[in-house]
Amino acid sequence: MLTGIIVAALVVGCVGIILGFFLGISGEKFKVEVDPREEAILEVLPGNNCGGCGFPGCSGMAEALVTGDMDHIACKPCKADKRQEIVDYLKNTPGPDGSTVEVKG
Secondary structure, eight states, X not given: OHHHHHHHHHHHHHHHHHHHHHHHHHXXXXXXXXXXXXXXXXXXXXXXXXXTTSSSSHHHHXXXXXXXXXXXXXXXXXXXXXXXXXXXXXXXXXXXXXXXXXXXX
């Protein structure tokens, strides 16, 4: 009886190690590169994920601002000073291709 429990524990442990190794390799191989400007804007936004801007969350709006798909900050809960901070940041911080983005507060 005790040997059956030990064998089962060893099998489960080995399967866990193999799956962990596979997930670690897959995580590195399929990693998605995110523009660091998106993360910086996301930190300034209120993080309510309310959908008032037309996107399902703040990360969607941050991506749209960085890619130039949106020409104004549509976040309703965002305060005026934070809007200006985002405008200044995008105007002065070039992306990976060297271009900047002009948006209205």
